[in-house]
Amino acid sequence: MFFAQNRFSGKERSSGLKRNKASRPILCALALAGACLAQASLAADKAQVYFISPQNGDVLSNPITVKFGLSGMGVAPAGIEVSNTGHHHLLIDVAEPPRAGTTIPADDRHRHFGGGQTETTLNLSPGEHTLQLLVGDHLHRPHDTPVMSEKITITVK
Ligand SMILES: [Cu+2]
Numbered sequence: 001m002f003f004a005q006n007r008f009s010g011k012e013r014s015s016g017l018k019r020n021k022a023s024r025p026i027l028c029a030l031a032l033a034g035a036c037l038a039q040a041s042l043a044a045d046k047a048q049v050y051f052i053s054p055q056n057g058d059v060l061s062n063p064i065t066v067k068f069g070l071s072g073m074g075v076a077p078a079g080i081e082v083s084n085t086g087h088h089h090l091l092i093d094v095a096e097p098p099r100a101g102t103t104i105p106a107d108d109r110h111r112h113f114g115g116g117q118t119e120t121t122l123n124l125s126p127g128e129h130t131l132q133l134l135v136g137d138h139l140h141r142p143h144d145t146p147v148m149s150e151k152i153t154i155t156v157k
Pocket of ligand 1: 104
């Protein structure tokens with residue numbers, strides 16, 4: 001942090017940034033990391049969350065096994081702050097996912113897997129349901145940018 005403060009102080013600020021282009025990404029990263037202490041955690045650029053099963057359009061009977069896939073970042077239990085990690089949330093029949101920096105509700109339609117689980121079993125009412133995965137940080141907030149799966153639709157017999 002001393003490095004960042006030093007670089008941003010006084011006259012160095014504008015001229016220093018222009019003169020040394022190579023240092024810009026580092027400065028931006030430090031500035032963002034600082035801002036994110038009070039807001040949402042940063043997501044890795046290539047982080048992806050997805051359903052291993054079921055697949056969009058599947059017709060299933062209860063109990064339904066749902067397996068969560070995650071690449072480009074790691075799974076960590078809730079409450080443990082490690083950069084580039086999070087835990088899974090399964091959104092069931094949720095139209096609008098929670099936004100970055102807000103706390104993901106905990107109810108029947110917003111299931112938290114704060115123990116670091118990567119699969120679950122559901123019993124859903126017959127008919128169509130949508131499922132979507134959303135990674136949350138150590139404080140149950142979507143990352144900035146949110147790491148979210150496609151919304152899939154399944155039919156329960
Ligand atoms: Cu959570």
